[in-house]
Amino acid sequence: MAIANINGVDLYYEDTGIGDPIIFQHGYTASHEGWSGVIERMSASYRCVAMDCRGAGDSAHPEDGYTIEQLAADVVGMADYHGFDRFHYAGQSMGGLIGFELGLSYPDRLLSLSLSAPAPADGIAFPPDARAEMRRRWANKERDLLIRTSLAGVPRESAHADVPSQVDRQLSVSVGHYDGCWDSMVNYHKGDRLGEIQTPTLILAGAADSLLTPNLKDFARLGNGTLHVFSRVGHGVPREVPSAYSRVVTDFLEHGVVNAKTIAAAVAEAANA
Numbered sequence: 001m002a003i004a005n006i007n008g009v010d011l012y013y014e015d016t017g018i019g020d021p022i023i024f025q026h027g028y029t030a031s032h033e034g035w036s037g038v039i040e041r042m043s044a045s046y047r048c049v050a051m052d053c054r055g056a057g058d059s060a061h062p063e064d065g066y067t068i069e070q071l072a073a074d075v076v077g078m079a080d081y082h083g084f085d086r087f088h089y090a091g092q093s094m095g096g097l098i099g100f101e102l103g104l105s106y107p108d109r110l111l112s113l114s115l116s117a118p119a120p121a122d123g124i125a126f127p128p129d130a131r132a133e134m135r136r137r138w139a140n141k142e143r144d145l146l147i148r149t150s151l152a153g154v155p156r157e158s159a160h161a162d163v164p165s166q167v168d169r170q171l172s173v174s175v176g177h178y179d180g181c182w183d184s185m186v187n188y189h190k191g192d193r194l195g196e197i198q199t200p201t202l203i204l205a206g207a208a209d210s211l212l213t214p215n216l217k218d219f220a221r222l223g224n225g226t227l228h229v230f231s232r233v234g235h236g237v238p239r240e241v242p243s244a245y246s247r248v249v250t251d252f253l254e255h256g257v258v259n260a261k262t263i264a265a266a267v268a269e270a271a272n273a
Contacts, residue, residue: 006077012058017043027093029170031057037242055177066180072101103197116204116237120214121191194221206233
């Protein structure tokens with residue numbers, strides 16, 4: 001096992017491939033394993049470092065530090081550990097929200113942001129009763145029920161095989177991670193600052209994901225962003241369509257942000273040539 005002591009906490013990571021570095025960060029209650037299909041496809045061209053955040057995966061379970069700001073600092077610490085002055089960052093769900101924080105607090109360290117189904121930058125609006133039921137199922141380790149409901153939320157059968165392992169990872173996170181990370185996502189309200197992010201940013205969203213609407217809202221507020229929406233894909237974009245995800249992200253890393261603004265600028269330049 002590869003372990004780096006970052007900000008006083010032992011964090012697990014996997015380091016694969018050659019080229020410009022990409023740090024991959026998973027979503028809430030997930031782990032580095034969610035990136036395996038993507039890294040298999042991208043490691044021939046990029047150095048891929050997939051890390052487990054504190055309290056999850058194979059990382060240590062400290063009592064505190066479960067805030068989006070601290071998790072972003074842990075990503076930068078992982079970059080420092082590997083000697084990366086600047087790096088590409090890919091985040092899924094909560095990892096996407098960590099990406100927004102990186103763009104706001106550490107822009108000088110970033111080459112790009114690829115954020116799939118990011119948690120909303122205006123905080124999560126979720127019924128308290130539904131959240132209480134989620135936590136009860138987690139605390140009681142209702143594995144079979146969690147597997148059934150998780151399978152129902154994944155539109156593509158090709159992505160069903162690893163759902164049981166996802167649930168096992170979910171059940172293994174620390175109490176601090178389960179409660180603290182959720183509370184931090186709920187209370188994160190920096191959507192009005194997204195225009196400050198000038199790092200080239202790609203938002204990847206699932207058309208069948210309940211977060212599609214807030215993802216579109218957050219994309220529209222970015223200072224330098226582009227967008228890709230996958231049809232018949234839910235919340236777990238990298239897991240559900242790793243080949244398509246890898247192609248889209250590779251295209252973005254090669255060509256940068258292309259949107260209506262950049263096209264208009266190109267048309268104006270051509271007209272004045």
